[in-house]
Amino acid sequence: MKKILLIVLFLCFLSVPVYAQITLALQEKCAEGAKKFFLERINSYGGSWGGFSDEKGHGYNHFTSHYNKKLDKCFIRLEYSYFPKDKNEKVFRSIEIWNAFEGTRIGGLLTPVELPYYDCTVAGKTCNSPSEFENLIRPYMEE
Secondary structure, three states: HHHHHHHHHHHHHHHHHHHHHHHHHHHHHHHHHHHHHHHHHHHHHHOEEEEEOOOOOOEEEEEEEEOOOOOEEEEEEEEEEEEEEEOOOOOOEEEEEEEEEOEEEEEEEEEOOOOOOOOEEEEEEEOOOOOHHHHHHHHHOOO
């Protein structure tokens, strides 16, 4: 019995590095796929990665990716902000969560600075604040 237990423990010990390598490979694949998704999306409307400035205003475009082991999916969080020079135009911030490989939108938050929120949904659920949005996306971006 003791011998069987030692063999099982030894096999478990050997499988940990293999599992870690597989997870790392999936995280790297997710990061590459998310970057491609972001660049294709941002290029489609003539934007750029990082900060930008033009005659109408300035802003920032950014993304983060996350491989969710539990769901075995790659998610991307896209963030856009825009600050127009014209004071009559609204400043806004947009955050969207997508499945990076399937191209399906999970949810988004559009927040004009002058309002508490404008539009907020995640997986068909309406949210009423940026903090509620963050709570609803946690199962996608932190698991």
